[in-house]
Amino acid sequence: MAVTGKDRISYFRVFRLNGFLVATFGVALCVALPLCVVLSFLATTSSDVWQHLVDTLLLRYISNTLLLSFYVTIGVVCIGVPTAWVIAFYRFPGRQTLSWLLLLPMAYPAYILAYTYTGVLEYAGPVLTWMRASNMPDWVMSPFLNIRSLLGAALMLSLVLYPYVYLLARAAFLQQSANLMEAGYTLGQSRLSVFRRIVIPMARPAIAAGALLAIMETVADFGTVQFFGVQTFTTGIIRTYYGFGDTPGAAQLSSVLLGFVAILVILERHSRNRIRYYSDQMRRLDQAAQHLTGFSAFAAQVLCALPILFGFLIPTTLLVNWTIFDAQLQSLWQLAWNSFALAGGSSFLIVGVALLIAYANRLFPTRSLSYMTTFIGLGYALPGVVVAIGILIPFGIFDAWISELLTSWAVKPQLWLSGTLFAVIFAYLVRFLAVANGNVFSGLSRIRPSIDQSGRLLGLSQTGVLTRIHIPLMQGSVLTAILVCFVDILKELPATLILRPFDFNTLAVRAYELAGQERLIDASPASLCIVLVGLVPVILLNRSIGKL
Amino acid sequence: MNQQNKDALTIRDLTLYYGASRAVYDVNFVLKPLELGCLLGPSGCGKSTLLRAIAGFQPLTSGEIWLDGNLLTGPSVSVSAERRGVGMMFQDIALFPHLTVDQNIGFGLEDWPESKAEQRIHELLDLIGLHNLGSRYPHQLSGGQQQRVALARSMAPKPKLLLLDEPFSGLDTEMRGRLASEVRAILKSDGICSLLVTHDQREAFDFADRIAVMSDGCIRQFDTPFNLYHEPKSPFVAHFVGPGEMVDAKVSDPRSVLSPLGILTNDTDLGFETGSDVKIFLRPDDLVHDDDSSYTAILVEKHFRGAHHLYQVRLDNGVVLGCFAPSHHDHKIGERIGVSLDIEHLVVFPQ
Numbered sequence: 001m002a003v004t005g006k007d008r009i010s011y012f013r014v015f016r017l018n019g020f021l022v023a024t025f026g027v028a029l030c031v032a033l034p035l036c037v038v039l040s041f042l043a044t045t046s047s048d049v050w051q052h053l054v055d056t057l058l059l060r061y062i063s064n065t066l067l068l069s070f071y072v073t074i075g076v077v078c079i080g081v082p083t084a085w086v087i088a089f090y091r092f093p094g095r096q097t098l099s100w101l102l103l104l105p106m107a108y109p110a111y112i113l114a115y116t117y118t119g120v121l122e123y124a125g126p127v128l129t130w131m132r133a134s135n136m137p138d139w140v141m142s143p144f145l146n147i148r149s150l151l152g153a154a155l156m157l158s159l160v161l162y163p164y165v166y167l168l169a170r171a172a173f174l175q176q177s178a179n180l181m182e183a184g185y186t187l188g189q190s191r192l193s194v195f196r197r198i199v200i201p202m203a204r205p206a207i208a209a210g211a212l213l214a215i216m217e218t219v220a221d222f223g224t225v226q227f228f229g230v231q232t233f234t235t236g237i238i239r240t241y242y243g244f245g246d247t248p249g250a251a252q253l254s255s256v257l258l259g260f261v262a263i264l265v266i267l268e269r270h271s272r273n274r275i276r277y278y279s280d281q282m283r284r285l286d287q288a289a290q291h292l293t294g295f296s297a298f299a300a301q302v303l304c305a306l307p308i309l310f311g312f313l314i315p316t317t318l319l320v321n322w323t324i325f326d327a328q329l330q331s332l333w334q335l336a337w338n339s340f341a342l343a344g345g346s347s348f349l350i351v352g353v354a355l356l357i358a359y360a361n362r363l364f365p366t367r368s369l370s371y372m373t374t375f376i377g378l379g380y381a382l383p384g385v386v387v388a389i390g391i392l393i394p395f396g397i398f399d400a401w402i403s404e405l406l407t408s409w410a411v412k413p414q415l416w417l418s419g420t421l422f423a424v425i426f427a428y429l430v431r432f433l434a435v436a437n438g439n440v441f442s443g444l445s446r447i448r449p450s451i452d453q454s455g456r457l458l459g460l461s462q463t464g465v466l467t468r469i470h471i472p473l474m475q476g477s478v479l480t481a482i483l484v485c486f487v488d489i490l491k492e493l494p495a496t497l498i499l500r501p502f503d504f505n506t507l508a509v510r511a512y513e514l515a516g517q518e519r520l521i522d523a524s525p526a527s528l529c530i531v532l533v534g535l536v537p538v539i540l541l542n543r544s545i546g547k548l
Numbered sequence: 549m550n551q552q553n554k555d556a557l558t559i560r561d562l563t564l565y566y567g568a569s570r571a572v573y574d575v576n577f578v579l580k581p582l583e584l585g586c587l588l589g590p591s592g593c594g595k596s597t598l599l600r601a602i603a604g605f606q607p608l609t610s611g612e613i614w615l616d617g618n619l620l621t622g623p624s625v626s627v628s629a630e631r632r633g634v635g636m637m638f639q640d641i642a643l644f645p646h647l648t649v650d651q652n653i654g655f656g657l658e659d660w661p662e663s664k665a666e667q668r669i670h671e672l673l674d675l676i677g678l679h680n681l682g683s684r685y686p687h688q689l690s691g692g693q694q695q696r697v698a699l700a701r702s703m704a705p706k707p708k709l710l711l712l713d714e715p716f717s718g719l720d721t722e723m724r725g726r727l728a729s730e731v732r733a734i735l736k737s738d739g740i741c742s743l744l745v746t747h748d749q750r751e752a753f754d755f756a757d758r759i760a761v762m763s764d765g766c767i768r769q770f771d772t773p774f775n776l777y778h779e780p781k782s783p784f785v786a787h788f789v790g791p792g793e794m795v796d797a798k799v800s801d802p803r804s805v806l807s808p809l810g811i812l813t814n815d816t817d818l819g820f821e822t823g824s825d826v827k828i829f830l831r832p833d834d835l836v837h838d839d840d841s842s843y844t845a846i847l848v849e850k851h852f853r854g855a856h857h858l859y860q861v862r863l864d865n866g867v868v869l870g871c872f873a874p875s876h877h878d879h880k881i882g883e884r885i886g887v888s889l890d891i892e893h894l895v896v897f898p899q
């Protein structure tokens with residue numbers, strides 16, 4: 001029987017579909033690997049160490065992680081919501097500038113803020129020296145002395161994570177139709193009552209989503225809690241793995257942490273869904289904003305300036321000061337080169353993979369592809385420590401197996417995968433592919449199918465559509481994706497620390513090492529580098545919001 | 549003062565500036581209790597601004613707004629929006645997305661005793677025909693259902709006056725006409741005095757007892773739909789409320805004009821000096837297609853409207869006029885057809 005034209009076309013389509021499917025499936029497998037490895041240990045019988053953990057430390061890990069999350073939630077909501085409210089509902093001198101300066105603390109990884117504040121607040125540091133000299137009572141000094149505590153860690157995390165809440169709450173406030181508030185007034189409600197019954201309840205899902213993102217970062221944090229000696233899941237996992245040498249124990253701890261993260265992810269998705277219903281594109285609040293003058297304007301300025309002062313200006317001033325006058329750091333250039341080359345190469349790779357997945361989804365939108373894409377998006381929620389452990393274990397097994405195989409061929413045993421840059425980049429791919437995906441997908445979705453179709457109707461070939469329409473239009477979002485990945489990788493600490501090759505240092509790792517040796521001042525040049533580069537995407541973010 | 553007590557809404561000498569630009573000026577009108585009024589005009593004529601001023605969202609430059617004998621806005625008086633007893637239905641519906649239908653309707657009833665509030669909610673749900681959808685959220689309703697819930701919500705606290713700001717503009721034409729009549733029936737049965745803002749003449753005719761036609765910030769004519777259509781006081785109003793053509797004519801005696809259609813005579817004095825040049829306004833229903841008529845014209849354009857045809861015909865002297873024809877009279881363009889005049893009242897404007 002002859003093959004009809006129709007048959008051939010469908011055969012061709014199925015073939016190509018499989019090509020993209022296989023590639024995406026491969027990436028999904030990469031993301032799934034650490035997850036599956038960690039979870040697979042749930043089935044193994046618990047070791048003595050695990051029993052010891054359950055008896056002694058597990059409860060402390062759980063309570064510390066929950067308590068830290070609780071304090072950070074309070075912190076980010078108390079900073080993020082009032083500032084968003086003031087920026088959205090009032091007009092006062094400096095509002096425009098403050099509205100984007102409030103994003104600056106996002107440039108800081110929490111651990112760098114922790115090193116900086118510890119450096120300035122230590123017993124022999126300038127603040128306490130001055131306090132002692134001016135005979136301050138103990139109860140004034142003690143909070144400063146006790147910065148290295150759970151509360152201190154919560155404060156550091158809140159100062160860098162509140163922008164999540166601020167951004168989402170501000171958008172939620174601004175997107176509420178002014179008519180909704182006016183509807184409240186015409187139904188006899190006072191200003192306060194409208195705020196209580198309409199404005200806040202409608203912004204609640206956005207505030208919740210922001211707080212949940214902050215909590216996800218909090219439970220994944222390693223650098224801050226490790227430095228402050230707060231025993232949480234992340235520090236517990238490292239301690240179990242290295243201190244006790246107990247792989248199953250570390251994996252099982254990771255599984256518990258993953259369970260916690262999974263709950264957060266579900267809650268966050270739920271909040272996001274509600275935000276969609278609550279945003280209204282009609283008349284914006286802009287016209288309804290109230291002008292402030294005199295003392296009330298000053299109060300609004302102070303309210304918005306405080307988080308910027310403590311989250312950015314003070315620590316940056318300190319870092320700059322130490323870098324110029326006090327720090328002793330050799331080989332900063334080497335460190336910077338290592339970091340930038342690693343982050344640059346990885347982010348190119350990651351964004352390339354993201355492009356592949358995005359085009360797969362566009363050209364062959366099938367349900368299995370979209371499921372896989374959603375799954376890949378979960379990588380961002382995986383704490384770096386868990387990713388690292390989940391990679392270390394299978395790579396170690398692979399190395400042992402291949403060495404055994406090769407020894408029989410008289411090849412000297414060595415590490416093929418673990419302790420290589422490949423392992424580090426693999427971890428980055430798992431963790432940051434979701435970030436690149438987000439940017440690339442949103443860029444691609446802006447090119448509506450009708451644009452492709454009109455290009456084809458105007459005589460462009462498929463390649464022509466790609467080169468003359470897609471590439472020019474996608475440039476911006478691809479560059480943003482690369483940049484955001486780059487900075488995220490630069491700030492990443494635990495996965496790099498665990499997986500890096502022996503003697504390979506990055507800025508983040510070196511800052512961590514120096515801080516661990518109490519050489520906080522010497523850590524400042526590396527820290528400053530990370531923060532300054534971290535500023536770039538923050539400024540970009542602000543610009544892309546401004547366009548809305 | 550006495551007069552204001554009897555009237556529901558009184559607006560006196562209202563003028564409103566946005567900075568230096570004059571948005572609304574010299575507005576005077578009165579709505580009687582239970583009356584359904586309408587502000588009709590093209591976009592940018594100031595009708596929505598006027599409505600927002602009545603609601604208390606827009607300060608006046610001068611003038612007074614009275615409701616049920618109370619001064620709402622005037623020199624040195626401005627009752628805040630929530631204390632006016634004025635309800636409002638918004639163009640974008642503005643249902644609270646985080647509340648159910650019941651909670652939306654009950655939003656303004658917080659101070660009511662619970663049983664009374666519940667009773668009112670039920671009453672309104674019955675009135676808008678959605679009694680089984682009280683526990684739905686707004687996004688689970690169709691556009692028309694949302695509109696009705698928004699109406700019920702604004703009616704719930706029994707406002708003294710209900711303002712409707714182009715509430716049907718988001719809907720398709722058919723739905724619009726149906727809802728306008730439906731809302732009219734609901735408001736009449738609940739006895740709420742209302743003021744609708746719209747740019748759609750059919751919607752206004754479907755809804756209102758009396759219509760204020762606005763342009764460039766002031767009211768051109770405030771009258772019943774019938775009078776606006778048949779006795780417009782200005783060319784603007786004549787054109788805005790329906791199709792028609794201006795034709796040059798000369799006053800031949802106090803009650804007649806000499807026109808391209810011959811001498812046309814009115815029942816009453818026209819109020820123009822004999823011999824003066826005027827324009828007469830002829831609607832398509834003034835010229836009727838009649839196969840038996842000896843007076844003929846050439847068909848130059850036709851629009852089939854289903855129930856009837858709207859023809860454009862050219863008279864022998866070159867004047868083109870609109871003309872209604874029965875649905876079955878399907879003539880071809882270029883054909884010569886018989887027409888006859890059916891004018892009850894002459895609409896005459898000075899040249």
